[in-house]
Amino acid sequence: MGARPNPSSPDADERPEGRLAVDLTAVIVAVAGDEPRVLALQGGIALPSGPLQSRHRTLHSGLRAWVEDQTGHALGYIEQLYTFADRERTREAAIERRISISYLGLTRERGDAGAADATWCNWYRYFPWEDWRRGPPAVLARRIAPRLRVWAQRAPTVLRRNRRERIAVTFAGGGRSWNEEFVLQRYELLWEAGLVAESGGDRDAADPTMGTPMAHDHRRILATGIARLRAKIKYRPVVFELMPASFTLFQLQRAVEALAGQRLHKQNFRRLIEQQGLVEETGKVATATGGRPAKLFRFRRDIVTERTAAGTKLPLYRSD
Amino acid sequence: MGARPNPSSPDADERPEGRLAVDLTAVIVAVAGDEPRVLALQGGIALPSGPLQSRHRTLHSGLRAWVEDQTGHALGYIEQLYTFADRERTREAAIERRISISYLGLTRERGDAGAADATWCNWYRYFPWEDWRRGPPAVLARRIAPRLRVWAQRAPTVLRRNRRERIAVTFAGGGRSWNEEFVLQRYELLWEAGLVAESGGDRDAADPTMGTPMAHDHRRILATGIARLRAKIKYRPVVFELMPASFTLFQLQRAVEALAGQRLHKQNFRRLIEQQGLVEETGKVATATGGRPAKLFRFRRDIVTERTAAGTKLPLYRSD
DNA sequence: TCAAAAGTGTTATCCTTACACCCATGT
DNA sequence: ACATGGGTGTAAGGATAACACTTTTGA
Numbered sequence: 001m002g003a004r005p006n007p008s009s010p011d012a013d014e015r016p017e018g019r020l021a022v023d024l025t026a027v028i029v030a031v032a033g034d035e036p037r038v039l040a041l042q043g044g045i046a047l048p049s050g051p052l053q054s055r056h057r058t059l060h061s062g063l064r065a066w067v068e069d070q071t072g073h074a075l076g077y078i079e080q081l082y083t084f085a086d087r088e089r090t091r092e093a094a095i096e097r098r099i100s101i102s103y104l105g106l107t108r109e110r111g112d113a114g115a116a117d118a119t120w121c122n123w124y125r126y127f128p129w130e131d132w133r134r135g136p137p138a139v140l141a142r143r144i145a146p147r148l149r150v151w152a153q154r155a156p157t158v159l160r161r162n163r164r165e166r167i168a169v170t171f172a173g174g175g176r177s178w179n180e181e182f183v184l185q186r187y188e189l190l191w192e193a194g195l196v197a198e199s200g201g202d203r204d205a206a207d208p209t210m211g212t213p214m215a216h217d218h219r220r221i222l223a224t225g226i227a228r229l230r231a232k233i234k235y236r237p238v239v240f241e242l243m244p245a246s247f248t249l250f251q252l253q254r255a256v257e258a259l260a261g262q263r264l265h266k267q268n269f270r271r272l273i274e275q276q277g278l279v280e281e282t283g284k285v286a287t288a289t290g291g292r293p294a295k296l297f298r299f300r301r302d303i304v305t306e307r308t309a310a311g312t313k314l315p316l317y318r319s320d
Numbered sequence: 321m322g323a324r325p326n327p328s329s330p331d332a333d334e335r336p337e338g339r340l341a342v343d344l345t346a347v348i349v350a351v352a353g354d355e356p357r358v359l360a361l362q363g364g365i366a367l368p369s370g371p372l373q374s375r376h377r378t379l380h381s382g383l384r385a386w387v388e389d390q391t392g393h394a395l396g397y398i399e400q401l402y403t404f405a406d407r408e409r410t411r412e413a414a415i416e417r418r419i420s421i422s423y424l425g426l427t428r429e430r431g432d433a434g435a436a437d438a439t440w441c442n443w444y445r446y447f448p449w450e451d452w453r454r455g456p457p458a459v460l461a462r463r464i465a466p467r468l469r470v471w472a473q474r475a476p477t478v479l480r481r482n483r484r485e486r487i488a489v490t491f492a493g494g495g496r497s498w499n500e501e502f503v504l505q506r507y508e509l510l511w512e513a514g515l516v517a518e519s520g521g522d523r524d525a526a527d528p529t530m531g532t533p534m535a536h537d538h539r540r541i542l543a544t545g546i547a548r549l550r551a552k553i554k555y556r557p558v559v560f561e562l563m564p565a566s567f568t569l570f571q572l573q574r575a576v577e578a579l580a581g582q583r584l585h586k587q588n589f590r591r592l593i594e595q596q597g598l599v600e601e602t603g604k605v606a607t608a609t610g611g612r613p614a615k616l617f618r619f620r621r622d623i624v625t626e627r628t629a630a631g632t633k634l635p636l637y638r639s640d
Numbered sequence: 641t642c643a644a645a646a647g648t649g650t651t652a653t654c655c656t657t658a659c660a661c662c663c664a665t666g667t
Numbered sequence: 668a669c670a671t672g673g674g675t676g677t678a679a680g681g682a683t684a685a686c687a688c689t690t691t692t693g694a
Binding site: 020022052054058059080082083085097099101233234235260262263264265268269272314315316 | 340374378379400402405417419421554576582584585588589592633634635636
């Protein structure tokens, strides 16, 4: 047994590390029309982020403080994403290890831009291969697929099969369908294969078709946020955090399509929304939609506590 | 804008905190027959846990090291749960804040017990109100419901409605059905209401019907782990990590029931499992099952990479 | 013989998917 | 008139939930 057999024993003679920094990093998402956007700094190469400090009462409040300081943007909905702390993450002097506790925040873009340094960036700028709304992105067939093939081919025999399978599953090879939730797995595969600038080996690094690189592992954190959001819109009414107070069903569909990176079936989408009872008519209509005026809807906030439930999926008991 | 405008700027003049400790804490789960068990230390009041150290290459490996040190148990499947760091979490001298990065691990109990200090505990010992396999637990009607009613009643008028609603949703009040996934919400509600020992106000603290208390916020972490596992068994084939190499469908059902805390419908459960193609017959049968000998099955590990997919739930495009 | 668990078969219902079609507006 | 988006109806297929019933063992 180690020198610190359990958490409540007081003999904490060995303190963790020489230098250890804890960062709070935020993926703040908004939707503008059919564009999914993320709040970024320094012309788009970094996410809002700062060290956890004594003055922060909780992780949540610390994150809010940093984002408001750096972007002038007050946050609504936030949730924790993941905590990263791999060794290779940092090579800064005086810091042995940097832990990054990341959060996902949903909001609406406001009129005032906030701090000058903060900009809203279309997130497909970082992941061009993730937008399938106008069909399979060209970069997939032109650049990614052939280079991943080479990467698998070059691997030692024992690994080759495994790599091929991972490629097929994450990138919809061999007749498989595209799964929009695998954002992180795809990014990590590209990272391993050395196809993104952050991989370090800068052979292929300068390739602009592989998306804008980001500082540190911020692009990985962004991928985590997108993946979480894409998964979550399917079973929790989180899209509404991104919508204005009233909206048409088509605007709502455009927003979901923007996030999912996929086109949706209009009629079935409408049925799905209405059947779930998440929205109600405001009684007004929006003109100038390009066609027939559309009814405006609002989100039924009152339903939220109820609808946390969702489906069971397990065949519950009865007789036997 | 703050003194540290962005993560890549080098003016890191203000370092985070005076004293800051980062702990790795593990919820290690196994199933023995119809008992869901968690690996605990010190007679069951603490989870395996230890500070993150320089020698740990990654968070994962650090966690594995601590668990193996403290319990002698090597781990298979693990996943990150959540990172806790609220101020009130710690009142230890010399430490201003303790961050706890928690993990969920799934394994099978091995023959050798590992370290003498480590024991496998039925997790319903900590959450007696979570086991509905033999109907609604008595503690709910007898103790929890009346005391929660009082707690809501005593609240200022503005809060009363909100408290009543939270109670109804999490504890299946007002005709609602029990949602087994709300483990954490229920524990946090009981904590707020001062009904568990960890709340601090030790009026009701000593009540043994409210489950065994744990050190620090370990019971909260355990609740997080149980909730995650209960959610995950529905859409990922994680149960098999807890099963022996071959098993009968009834044993599998018992395991899922143990985790979910609910009885399942036998025939429909079998159909669900078989239809998903997750198992295959070994060709052998288990005798001495208490009845007719049952076919033995094994998990099809080869299907894992495939089945990461699961259902779409969004009405994907077609014509319009 | 009976309890306990293993299995098979069938039906009603609901949700999802897909298709077809009409309505109202602006250009 | 026609393009664009709004909106309704409905039928096929699959998954789920619920019931009823037979089979095989050990005590």
